[in-house]
Amino acid sequence: MVMPASAVAVPESGVPGSMGDVRRSNLSLVLGRIAEAPPGVHPSRAQVAAATRLTKASVSSLVLDLLEAGLLREVGLNQQGRGRPSVGLELNPARSVMGMEINVDYISAGVTDLAGNLLVRETQERDNRSGGHVPVLAALAGLAAKVRAAAGDGGVQVLGGGLAVPGLVEPAAARVLTAPNLGWTNVDLDLGALLPDVPLGVELFNEANAAALAELRHRPDGASDFVFVSGEVGVGGGLVVGSELFTGPGGHAGEVGHVVVDPEGVRCSCGGTGCLETVSGQDAILAAAGIAAGSRTRSESIEALVQALHEGQPRALSAVERAGQYLGVALASTARVMNVGSLVLGGHFAVLDPWLRAPLLDSLERYAPGRFAPEQVGLSAVGQAGALLGAAGSVVRSLVDAPHRLQY
Structure with a gap:
């Protein structure tokens, strides 16, 4: 499923404005209805017409355009009641x-x-x-x-x-x-x-x-309000409110990595001081854990950190605990401002979850008591992709x- 088709069909006659605009709107409506069909379901022209309230003739004409554009293909036969089977439609997999x-x-x-x-x-x-x-x-x-x-x-x-x-x-x-x-x-x-x-x-x-948009589509819990926070070298964030990405008037909302969590902390790459990224970013955690990058690749460095955590090395445990505590400070503040229902962890935060979760939950409870139950803090459904x-x-x-x- 790509997206819900929520628009209302526009008749192709008797409406002020460009006929071309009307047809373009209805093309989108028809394609959206077919795109939102569940996997394995192939709606017919008649079913699309009923769902969109367009005439069967209009839908047939619009579908022809979409077939010629290569966006749709006809597949199989749909049995509709006792009548003759009809041809199904799907997004073209080619x-x-x-x-x-x-x-x-x-x-x-x-x-x-x-x-x-x-x-x-x-x-x-x-x-x-x-x-x-x-x-x-x-x-x-x-x-x-x-x-x-x-x-x-x-x-x-x-x-x-x-x-x-x-x-x-x-x-x-x-x-x-x-x-x-x-x-x-x-x-x-x-x-x-x-x-x-x-x-x-x-x-x-x-x-x-x-x-964050990928999470919105793929999350098994169907959450419609959440903060997505991804740990890489930096820390990124995305805000989803009412199943829509919230980016603010300038398009730059959700910069969770640059929420100040330690006013007396170190300088951040953004020019500020004490940002979440300076204590919970990948480089910051690895440095605090005593894992030098050297000739290691990114994945090798994270593997070395995970190995150190499994071995119970104090510096590694302390670095991840500190990262989790400060992540909780930033997310508690963000959640109070945005009033979201859940938190989603991606990147190295998801990889480090077995050691990060306890200090993160403790921090959330301290700075936003009663705001999040453990089950409201989930892991990315799509991973690095x-x-x-x-x-x-x-x-x-x-x-x-x-x-x-x-x-x-």
Whole structure:
């Protein structure tokens, strides 16, 4: 299921305004109804007409456009009562979008079909903090080409993509305003170079917001109000309220990693002092645990930390306990302001949950007593692929909202 189609059908005659606008609205409505069908359910034209309150003739015409655009395909036969079986409709599995992510110490690219199923994914560990953005984009373009070719070998066409970056972004200008942990400020990205010759282009997203959207779609508990917090080298956050991502008027709400938790603490990459990131970010925890990066990769460093925790090494236990306590301070404050119903942990917070959970829950109870039961603090449903899946899913939602962006 991609998204609910909540719009009301607009008759294609007798309505003021452009007939083209009306048809575009109804194209979105029809595509949305088919996209929201559960897996294995293939609605017929008649069923779509009944659900949207459009005429059968209008739906047949709209479906024809969507078939010609390659967004739908006909499948099987649906038995409707005692009458003649009808042809079912589904999102075309041969059409897809690509999600991409740049983080501090890795890049990633993956292709999902229009229903959100991850078809192929590649991750490459690399240090993105030196050399500026140009070599990072070049490396990601190479990785994206590899993943796109793999999808193509399976007969799947990539229509467009989304890129998630750990920083404040201006999507309309394809600009990263600031990504402190990457060392980027007011960087304009050549997004077209990542996926040349795709009809939908490439859209830009904040990494934590994209991951929060992926959580919203995939969470088994169906939570509609939560704070998502992801631990990487930095700490990202996304706010979901009423099943919608809340980003604030400037689009930059949810910066949980830069909530001040220790006013007398150390300087943060953002320029502030005592941010959550300075005590609960990946680098901060590893340093406090006495685990030097050296020649280790990101995953090797986390594995070394987990091994130290299993062995009961005091420095490692103390570092994670401190991180959990301060994470609780930040989330207690955020939850009081936003009045959300649950908390979702991703990144290294999820990996470290066996040791992080007790100090986190103690801290939440101390600073927000009675606010969260243990079962209201959950782990990510999508893991490290969250930002990638969220970016790809957002592109699909944009396509469902405006299928006319593809030429018929």
